[in-house]
Amino acid sequence: MTCHPEAPALDPEAPIVLVGNPNVGKSALFGALTGRYVEVSNFPGTTVEVSAGRAGDIPILDTPGVNSLYPRSDDERVTRNILLARPPRAVVQVADARNLRRSLLLTLQLAEFDLPFILDLNMADEARAQGITVDTARLAQVLGASIVETVATRKQGVDALRARLEVAQPIGYRIHYDGAIEAALARLAVLLPSEPAGARAVALMILAGDADMLARYGGKHTPALQQIVAETAAGYSQPLNYVIAQQRSRCVDCLLGQVAHTSRRGGAAWAEQFGRLAVHPLWGWPILAAVLFGMYMFVGRLGAGVMVNWMEGVLFKQWLLPVATRLAGYIPVPLVVEALVGPYGVISMALSYGIAIVMPIVLTFFFAFSILEDSGYLPRLAVMLDRPFKAMGLNGKAVLPMVLGLGCDTMATLTTRILETRKERVMVTLLLALGVPCSAQLGVLLGMVALLPPSAIAVWGAVVVVTMFVVGWLAARLLPGQRADFILELPPIRMPQLGNIVIKTVARLEWYLKEVLPLFVLGTFILLALDKTGALNLLEQWAAPLVVNGLGLPPQTTGAFIIGFLRRDYGAAGLFTLARSGALDAGQLVVSLVVITLFVPCIANVMVIAKEHGWKTTAWVVAFIFPFAFGVGVVLNLALHALGITFA
Amino acid sequence: MICPLCGFEYDETALDCHAACPMAQGCAIVCCPNCGYQSVDESKSALAKLLRRLLKPAPPSASRSKNNEPS
Numbered sequence: 001m002t003c004h005p006e007a008p009a010l011d012p013e014a015p016i017v018l019v020g021n022p023n024v025g026k027s028a029l030f031g032a033l034t035g036r037y038v039e040v041s042n043f044p045g046t047t048v049e050v051s052a053g054r055a056g057d058i059p060i061l062d063t064p065g066v067n068s069l070y071p072r073s074d075d076e077r078v079t080r081n082i083l084l085a086r087p088p089r090a091v092v093q094v095a096d097a098r099n100l101r102r103s104l105l106l107t108l109q110l111a112e113f114d115l116p117f118i119l120d121l122n123m124a125d126e127a128r129a130q131g132i133t134v135d136t137a138r139l140a141q142v143l144g145a146s147i148v149e150t151v152a153t154r155k156q157g158v159d160a161l162r163a164r165l166e167v168a169q170p171i172g173y174r175i176h177y178d179g180a181i182e183a184a185l186a187r188l189a190v191l192l193p194s195e196p197a198g199a200r201a202v203a204l205m206i207l208a209g210d211a212d213m214l215a216r217y218g219g220k221h222t223p224a225l226q227q228i229v230a231e232t233a234a235g236y237s238q239p240l241n242y243v244i245a246q247q248r249s250r251c252v253d254c255l256l257g258q259v260a261h262t263s264r265r266g267g268a269a270w271a272e273q274f275g276r277l278a279v280h281p282l283w284g285w286p287i288l289a290a291v292l293f294g295m296y297m298f299v300g301r302l303g304a305g306v307m308v309n310w311m312e313g314v315l316f317k318q319w320l321l322p323v324a325t326r327l328a329g330y331i332p333v334p335l336v337v338e339a340l341v342g343p344y345g346v347i348s349m350a351l352s353y354g355i356a357i358v359m360p361i362v363l364t365f366f367f368a369f370s371i372l373e374d375s376g377y378l379p380r381l382a383v384m385l386d387r388p389f390k391a392m393g394l395n396g397k398a399v400l401p402m403v404l405g406l407g408c409d410t411m412a413t414l415t416t417r418i419l420e421t422r423k424e425r426v427m428v429t430l431l432l433a434l435g436v437p438c439s440a441q442l443g444v445l446l447g448m449v450a451l452l453p454p455s456a457i458a459v460w461g462a463v464v465v466v467t468m469f470v471v472g473w474l475a476a477r478l479l480p481g482q483r484a485d486f487i488l489e490l491p492p493i494r495m496p497q498l499g500n501i502v503i504k505t506v507a508r509l510e511w512y513l514k515e516v517l518p519l520f521v522l523g524t525f526i527l528l529a530l531d532k533t534g535a536l537n538l539l540e541q542w543a544a545p546l547v548v549n550g551l552g553l554p555p556q557t558t559g560a561f562i563i564g565f566l567r568r569d570y571g572a573a574g575l576f577t578l579a580r581s582g583a584l585d586a587g588q589l590v591v592s593l594v595v596i597t598l599f600v601p602c603i604a605n606v607m608v609i610a611k612e613h614g615w616k617t618t619a620w621v622v623a624f625i626f627p628f629a630f631g632v633g634v635v636l637n638l639a640l641h642a643l644g645i646t647f648a
Numbered sequence: 649m650i651c652p653l654c655g656f657e658y659d660e661t662a663l664d665c666h667a668a669c670p671m672a673q674g675c676a677i678v679c680c681p682n683c684g685y686q687s688v689d690e691s692k693s694a695l696a697k698l699l700r701r702l703l704k705p706a707p708p709s710a711s712r713s714k715n716n717e718p719s
Binding site for chain 2: 414504507
């Protein structure tokens with residue numbers, strides 16, 4: 001604990017600043033305090049909105065929701081700058097009483113700013129309803145801060161908060177970091193200007209590598225400050241910002257242990273334990289393997305096996321196609337008949353692939369994926385994936401688009417904007433396009449994998465993972481930029497509701513079919529046109545050295561690869577059909593699966609890459625990916641033959 | 649809507665991300681403003697709406713009036 005500095009003379013226009021994590025009811029409290037006289041404007045030099053209003057004579061600012069005052073986004077930078085720009089009358093931190101840990105991480109950062117402070121525990125009623133008890137008196141005593149409980153949406157506790165605004169005091173609690181960091185802070189303090197408030201916060205931010213703070217406060221001492229930071233960092237194996245965040249996090253856990261109690265039923269305790277194990281560095285992997293195996297059984301056996309057998313073998317081949325063929329017989333133009341029910345017909349190929357083969361597979365996959373989402377396991381999967389990405393040496397910020405790519409590569413390509421340099425953005429876009437299958441494509445690939453024996457599945461998985469790892473590792477060497485941490489709040493593990501899962505699955509399926517069926521029809525028309533003009537035969541002959549000799553595949557797989565240019569899963573569906581008809585053996589299926597997995601995801605992805613990076617870069621990305629995908633397939637085929645590996 | 653990845657609660661009808669997206673026409677994907685995770689907008693799915701109506705329990709007043717009908 002430290003003594004409070006003497007308060008400076010009160011500026012009548014000094015505002016009350018509302019600070020808090022996103023979605024804690026800050027705007028509701030702002031509305032309750034200010035009424036409807038609100039002015040919303042962009043913070044100078046940014047597009048971040050800051051709301052201003054008055055509670056009587058006192059100005060109030062509502063800052064953007066933040067998870068940290070060590071900025072990783074414009075919102076966080078704006079909030080931090082507001083706190084440093086002009087000493088506020090008081091800072092009111094709005095905290096979600098249901099998620100006290102997240103709020104206290106911010107509280108302890110605010111403590112370092114040494115500003116008059118009130119902690120508002122909002123949504124106190126919901127916390128109690130969830131069995132969460134916060135010993136407010138004890139928390140106020142340990143923190144050395146004024147605390148008020150509110151339910152802002154019902155304006156409960158708002159008067160009590162208003163009454164305490166004038167007597168707010170800085171937080172008494174101080175984190176004592178380890179010796180090396182405290183020593184570094186003392187050395188930095190000597191060189192930094194003595195701000196009226198926030199000197200310790202500024203020193204910590206500089207130590208954590210904040211270039212803005214160094215530029216703003218370093219002045220002629222900048223080289224000396226950098227020297228102190230470098231010397232301190234040399235004593236740790238982890239980056240300093242990580243070390244500081246870890247030590248702060250331990251303090252929060254210690255505080256929580258003293259003041260918060262959750263009464264849980266047996267199920268909730270079990271869920272919490274499972275949630276912890278799911279991200280455990282050791283136990284997280286068997287859990288991940290079990291989840292993937294469960295999905296493989298559900299999607300591969302039920303979706304790609306039982307359901308596809310019935311949809312394709314019974315519904316389409318025995319019922320729909322004979323009827324369609326008979327009806328098409330009444331059409332006098334042979335080309336139209338062929339376009340409907342011929343080998344490259346809309347009904348016999350596009351709809352057959354889209355509805356009889358792909359739909360059952362993606363239906364089961366979307367169902368399983370929705371369970372992962374609603375159970376709270378998905379963010380834990382992202383945490384587990386963060387580790388191999390870190391092992392590759394990729395910039396931590398790159399992890400998010402890669403994880404998002406498992407949802408939709410096209411949209412994930414848009415999120416590469418969060419990366420700082422163009423080089424990083426292009427490289428992550430390339431990795432996304434190369435090897436991260438979107439949810440629908442993952443489903444189809446999983447369905448195809450079900451046709452393979454376990455040893456062949458292992459070869460496919462190993463080749464794809466190693467390829468991604470090598471490309472990622474090379475990317476990291478080419479892009480040595482600063483590593484950023486991947487920070488994700490983990491929601492609790494919960495029991496998914498069947499009704500929600502079914503509705504979500506149906507909505508996804510509808511979206512998917514609307515998006516892919518037109519492309520499937522287009523791909524079929526292209527194949528029909530190529531076939532009718534003789535170009536398909538020519539292409540098969542031209543591609544023979546690559547497809548037949550290089551990849552060891554039958555010539556008719558050329559058609560599957562051609563439609564794979566439109567959508568990876570359409571090509572996969574073509575290969576799936578060939579494999580089910582016996583045209584591909586297990587070894588050939590593994591090779592073709594590897595090639596199609598490494599294809600560009602879809603034509604929409606190409607368009608978004610062009611939108612984000614221009615056609616020249618897109619041409620380079622595409623020109624790299626397709627030869628690379630075929631190249632890996634050729635190497636795998638040659639290796640399988642050279643080593644005499646066959647799959648029973 | 650609650651983001652399945654980060655748990656952030658947001659109003660999907662208030663998003664303006666589509667303005668930046670070349671695939672915006674008829675797009676049924678919504679992106680979480682906190683983490684960027686993409687979900688399908690169930691309000692744009694006719695099948696989901698239909699299913700929701702079917703799964704929705706009958707309003708209590710309706711069931712009461714049924715029960716009150718003379719047998």
